Amino acid sequence: MNRRHTAFAFVAPLLLLAACGKAAAPNDSAAPSASVATVNGKPVSKAQFDLYLDNLARQAGRELSEDQKAQLLDQFIGMQLAADVAEKSGITKEAKVVDQLALARLNVIFDAGLNKYLEQHPVSDAELKTEYDAQVAAMPREYHARHILVDDQATAEAITKELQGGADFAKLAQQKSKDSSGKTGGDLGWFTLDTMNKQFAAAVAQLQPGKLTEQPVHSQFGWHVIKLEESRVPAPPAFTDVKDRVKVIVQRKHLQSYLEELRKSAKIEKKS
Numbered sequence: 001m002n003r004r005h006t007a008f009a010f011v012a013p014l015l016l017l018a019a020c021g022k023a024a025a026p027n028d029s030a031a032p033s034a035s036v037a038t039v040n041g042k043p044v045s046k047a048q049f050d051l052y053l054d055n056l057a058r059q060a061g062r063e064l065s066e067d068q069k070a071q072l073l074d075q076f077i078g079m080q081l082a083a084d085v086a087e088k089s090g091i092t093k094e095a096k097v098v099d100q101l102a103l104a105r106l107n108v109i110f111d112a113g114l115n116k117y118l119e120q121h122p123v124s125d126a127e128l129k130t131e132y133d134a135q136v137a138a139m140p141r142e143y144h145a146r147h148i149l150v151d152d153q154a155t156a157e158a159i160t161k162e163l164q165g166g167a168d169f170a171k172l173a174q175q176k177s178k179d180s181s182g183k184t185g186g187d188l189g190w191f192t193l194d195t196m197n198k199q200f201a202a203a204v205a206q207l208q209p210g211k212l213t214e215q216p217v218h219s220q221f222g223w224h225v226i227k228l229e230e231s232r233v234p235a236p237p238a239f240t241d242v243k244d245r246v247k248v249i250v251q252r253k254h255l256q257s258y259l260e261e262l263r264k265s266a267k268i269e270k271k272s
Contacts, residue, residue: 123250136236146186148225149179156216156223
């Protein structure tokens with residue numbers, strides 16, 4: 001049976017990034033006049049090149065080797081050469097390029113402004129603990145169930161009668177289920193209800209551990225005979241293990257509130 005694969009309620013928001021999309025900053029120790037090369041008498045800024053490297057390393061998710069940095073310097077110099085030629089040709093006066101430059105400027109200022117706001121409004125440990133507790137409280141219950149999936153209702157009802165008469169669920173699943181789980185006795189392992197189709201999830205939610213569905217459950221996949229083995233409340237990760245990710249959630253909420261306040265205090269007229 002196909003299942004929707006979604007993260008647990010607690011895990012999913014922890015993976016969200018702050019809305020500002022913060023970029024890594026260049027090495028502050030570099031002097032403003034420092035350069036990594038000179039091209040046609042024009043210095044190539046070390047600060048800009050470091051930022052370029054940091055952004056690429058962040059996208060790749062790993063540190064760059066010295067060989068890679070050397071290759072990227074050649075690439076960066078090539079960008080400078082091509083940009084200089086394009087600028088001399090008057091490309092920066094073209095309407096589309098003007099708009100793209102304006103948008104890039106807006107993004108940089110927006111990003112820097114939000115990061116500055118976060119620096120000026122640090123998250124307290126009390127806020128982090130409150131958010132953590134809320135995420136833990138929202139964690140969905142987990143279920144461990146088996147099912148036998150067949151094409152028609154009559155077959156499913158006959159299987160249900162066999163099981164009610166004492167037949168072994170795992171053996172019947174191996175013999176009659178068309179789902180791949182039949183090979184393991186219909187075992188679906190542990191899951192949350194939001195990963196299953198609505199009909200299946202609703203039926204499981206009504207079952208007590210060790211019990212079968214009294215009537216087969218129909219879904220787009222066919223007819224299910226379901227047995228709930230057990231259910232549990234999942235153990236949450238330790239606060240210390242996810243503190244940094246919880247901080248991202250709280251910061252994101254701070255930024256959302258900040259932007260909403262800006263909208264409320266502004267006079268905005270949308271034109272269709």
